[in-house]
Amino acid sequence: MYPKDYRYTKEHEWIKVDGANGTIGVTHYAQHELGDVVFVEMPKVGAQLKARQSFGTIESVKAVSEIFSPVAGEVIETNPALADAPELINKDPHGGAWLIKVRLADRKEASALMDAAAYEAYIAGQAKEHSA
């Protein structure tokens, strides 16, 4: 379910590092919790993000969630497909529904985040909390 080469945050974002750049999205778990996504608010290309800074919002019919950047960097691209098809986030959260690409401020920063196994353990704990 969760790609092994991605890194994950506690706020349920993922980042895939590719040399100097990183691609950022939200996880399957996040899209499931949100329900049907109806709108995504994106940052402007060129925006400078700090790690854990909110860079946009994802809306379902009755909720709004902020999205936080896993790392520091400059926004170099936003996913144009999401404006017309926000439902991609529900269908393909780890692939076609990437949100932004950033030029990393520090190539090593992402490696401090959770790997797939740690994230899966983390969300298993969250799910337990919910049902309690």
Added chain:
Amino acid sequence: MSYKSTEIESPVGKILKAREHVSQNEGLIFEKSAPGKRGMELPPLDVPVLDASKALGKEFTRDAVEGFPEVSEIEVIRHFTRLSTWNYAIDLGMYPLGSCTMKYNPRVNEFVARLEGLATEHPEQPAEVSQGCLRILYDLQKCLLSITGMDAATLQPVAGAQGELTGLLMIRAYLQSQGNPRKTVLIPDSAHGTNPASVVIAGYEVKNIKSNARGQIDTDHLREFCTDDVAALMLTNPSTLGVFEERIAEIATILHERGALLYMDGANMNALAGVTRPGDFGVDVMHLNLHKTFSTPHGGGGPGAGPVLVKKGLEPFLPVPVVVQKEDGKFALDHSRPQSIGRVRAYCGNFGVLLRALAYILAYGPGIRQATEDAVLNSNYIRKKLEGVFDLPYNLPSMHEVVFSDARQKKHGVSTMDIAKRLIDYGFHPYTTAFPLIVPGAMMIEPTESESREECDFFIEAMRSIAAEAETNPELVKTAPHSTRIGRLDEVAAARKPVLRWKPEEGGSR
């Protein structure tokens, strides 16, 4: 247009329902339009006719409004009458929306609001010919002050949320006059969403405070949070759980000792009128929702009125103008109040709503207490009869409303929203779902005093029956309503690709 026949189940087997009449499939008014029709005629012009483009200049004029409807009077009557039959209403039955106080809207209020000499009056006409309007405002103020135990009032705010903003601006002006407007306003996590939104417009920051395990303000927590930066606490009392803040006196003391004020959101005044007065238990500023406690009709979303009542010290900051009685007994609008926060709306607020509220108060007089007692009686009766059927997350005494949760039904995959929609099939409007936020799966029931014992019993029966269905046939509940003209609507599609106005080419599917 084609007529459809529908097969329906009946006690004598399947029958073919008479052809579906257009009234069940009414289109939009634009779709009935044809050039040359009209539903209203004007008296002939009794002065020379002018050519608009000559009189104003071509660049300032337009042709007839593109797309505007052209229909006859009977078509307008039928169109809106048909639409009306798709609505539920208090006039049809119980409307137990928690925190909304959907009580009977007396008809005499509608009658007097339309009287010539009241409905016809212009807000800028001189006081000499407005004594009746001014006296109505003055009398209403006096009544509201008596009911709340406060010292001064403004009737200008036109909704609860605007009342909140007005009250907060007065708090700010008052604290400013003491030297420091302060920075934050405390809001319990059970509060209505307008509270934090109003705080921001008043230039304050919101600090949320958690309710304790009993759903009440945690006074230790409040003491800790109430620093010198805090301007006020915004408290709904009874809370959105329908529970009176038992430690209200202590709460007021904590705030006042730190120089902060107690703001009361009076949305739930229907639990208190005639029984206790906010002015007596330490409230400094409050608003009332006349469209709740004081019976003015909600009209599908408004209008409302949100008068603000304050203690003496805040009086200089009331919005302008203020209705006053002069020494000669005449009434006037006082505009010269140097410390006023200004104006929150043009003119004197929603006069037509205000006079309806006065008509309501005049009908009851001091007997308004009986209405409060009946409202609290109804909610406790429903609570008693549904306890054990639905989960009661907070077990404190209920006042005018009771908040259950869907915890038991959830085990069968049935949510508060499903139960709410199924209530429609039983002929009731749903209760309030998903509020307050501190109760997951909240079912917030406010019957008001307008329900007879019989109506309460029907409602209880319906709720019990749905609880049984949730166990035996959850799908039936989850796909409700089954009795309305249309089924559950696709809200996701509506939000993804918003269609917010009619266009000729998109008139299509019905």
Added chain:
Amino acid sequence: MRYLPKSPSERREMLEAIGVQSVNELFESIPEKFRLRAPLALPAALSEPEIIQYFQARAAENSKGYTSFLGAGVYSHVRSVVTDALVQRGEFLTSYTPYQAEFAQGTLTAIFEFQTLMCQLTGQEVANASMYDGSTALTEAVLMAERITGRHRVLVGRSVHPEYRHVLQTYAKNLGMQIEEIGYTESGQLDRAALKKESLEQAAAIVVQSPNFFGVIEEIAALAEAAHRSGALLVTGIAEAVSLGIVRPPAEADIVAMEGQSFGISPSYGGPYVGVIATRDKFVRQMPGRLAGQTTDAEGRRGFVLTLATREQHIRREKATSNICTNEALFALVATIHLSLLGKEGLREQALQNLAKARFAQAELETIPGVRRVFSGPSFNEFVLEFPRSVKMVNQDLLREKIIGPFALGTHYPELTKRALVCVTETTPRAEIERLAAATRKILERPV
């Protein structure tokens, strides 16, 4: 009490079922010292005929039998008994905000029609389900422009309704917003030469009203261009909505804030009315207030729901686009029914009648020695006259003739003392216009 549907024995039985002796036990969570012991000090309860009597007595203390030439943001226009009959149907009158869409399709469908009508009238792409009134709609439009542009200065024409500006100031005071007022020219229009480049470059919006408070129609296209050149928006207020029957809509504006009182709503001493915000599609997520949208049910039938609710306070709380919750839905319905009746031709005819009557009145009054028209710009159904003496004094004398005279502009504009804002609509009979002219002539002929 006639509103309460319970007999004493039913109350007793219900108390028994709850398990309490008396109703007072249900109030024991209120600390005892705060429980009232005596009945409230309110007038004794009145029966229905007595309530009617009270209000009839109040009505008799007002302006019955007077003819009024007041406009200034509130207008007397034709209304149909059909509108009143329909909005008094309990299904509309006594229903709540349509959150439960399946059970409120009547209200939702009507809101969708209202939104459509408002778009058609204003030349905009999207309109909301209503705001409180024109003054708060204009204020919310300015806050919206601030959100869109990220700028905090607004350039507001002094020709905008003074009470609207006052409301804007009250709201803006604590939000770090700077309001710069822009004067007017001899035409009565906003002084475009007074729009400084450096101000425009910091401005969220130019705020103008058309027809403006002086009744003069503004040059919307030129103002929009001036705003857009500097990255600002144009917010256009409309207080006299009937003008849109013949006046070019403010299609170039980015946000239109309108008072809909003229559409079948009685003056009612200041409210309730109905505010409107209309804008371009691209700004819809920055809009305040409710929106009804079209969708379908599982079987593909068309229906309407409240949508894009994530902008609103009940979801976004302190980050909402506005604190508005209750709006003026019933009066949006009044406007919708009224405009459906009036229709395309009716609205145009009504607007033309206003124009013709106002011009007739202006010509009549201008023949009085010492009375002259003040502004040269094109006007709709209101115009400003200069009197040779105080308007308030003239109005005192007119009142004796059972005429409520024109609005005295000196109250809000110190430089415009002796200037009167006259309003004439299709409801003002020619004979009353002539009576005003004759009475004014007589008053002004008398020595002071």
